[in-house]
Amino acid sequence: xxxxxxxxxxxxxxxxASLSVLPGCAVFDGIGKVQEVANKPxxxxxxxxxxxxxxSIYAGALRLGIVYLERPRCGQPTSPVICSEPAIxxxxxKARAVAGASVxxxxxxxxxxxxxxxVAQVVVKAAQESVNAFKLIAETYGSK
Amino acid sequence: MGAxxxxxxxxxxxxxxxxxxxxxxxxxxxxxxxxxDEAGPPTDAQRQQLNELVxxxxxxxxxAAKG
Numbered sequence: 001x002x003x004x005x006x007x008x009x010x011x012x013x014x015x016x017a018s019l020s021v022l023p024g025c026a027v028f029d030g031i032g033k034v035q036e037v038a039n040k041p042x043x044x045x046x047x048x049x050x051x052x053x054x055x056s057i058y059a060g061a062l063r064l065g066i067v068y069l070e071r072p073r074c075g076q077p078t079s080p081v082i083c084s085e086p087a088i089x090x091x092x093x094k095a096r097a098v099a100g101a102s103v104x105x106x107x108x109x110x111x112x113x114x115x116x117x118x119v120a121q122v123v124v125k126a127a128q129e130s131v132n133a134f135k136l137i138a139e140t141y142g143s144k
Numbered sequence: 145m146g147a148x149x150x151x152x153x154x155x156x157x158x159x160x161x162x163x164x165x166x167x168x169x170x171x172x173x174x175x176x177x178x179x180x181d182e183a184g185p186p187t188d189a190q191r192q193q194l195n196e197l198v199x200x201x202x203x204x205x206x207x208a209a210k211g
Contacts, residue, residue, distance in 0.1 A: 053151030069208035
C-alpha cells in the first residue's frame with residue numbers, strides 16, 4: 001500500500017473511531033452527572049427552603065381554588081353563566097387533599113430530628129409534584 | 145440556581161393572578177424573599193405566619209367546597 005493510501009486509511013479509521021466513541025462519551029458523561037448528583041450531599045437548609053416555597057405555592061393555589069369554589073354550582077336551573085362544575089370541584093378537592101398532606105409531610109421531613117436528608121429529599125420531590133398538580137387545576141379554573 | 149429560588153420565582157409569577165383573585169399577597173411576597181439563595185432557612189416566625197395563612201385558606205377552601 002502506498003503512503004497516501006495508508007494516511008487515508010488511518011484518517012478514515014480515526015474518523016470512524018471518533019464517531020463511534022463520541023456518543024459513548026456522551027453516555028458516560030450522563031452517567032457521570034447522575035453519579036455526581038447521587039453522591040452530592042443533600043443540603044437540609046436548602047430542603048427547608050424548598051418546603052417553605054412549596055407551602056407558599058400551595059397557599060396561592062388554595063386562594064385560586066377558593067375563587068372557583070365560591071361560584072354557584074352549575075347544573076341548577078338558577079345557575080348563572082359563570083359557575084363551578086361539580087366534577088371540577090370534586091377534582092380540585094381531591095388534588096387539594098393530596099397536596100395538603102404532601103406539603104405537611106415535606107415540612108415534617110425537613111424539620112424532623114434525625115431525619116435522613118435523602119429521605120427528606122424524596123418527600124420534598126413528591127410534594128412538589130402534588131402541589132404542581134393542584135396548582136395547575138386551581139390556576140386553570142380559578143383565574144378565569 | 146438552587147431549587148428554592150426556582151420555586152420562589154414560581155411563587156412570584158403567581159402574585160399578579162393572586163392579586164386579581166383578591167389575595168393579600170404580602171405574606172407570600174415575604175416568603176419569596178425568605179427563600180432567596182443568600183438567605184438561610186426560613187425563621188420560625190416566617191414559618192408560623194405561613195402556617196397560619198395556609199390554615200385559614202384551607203378552612204375557607206373546605207367550606208367553599210361544601211357549597
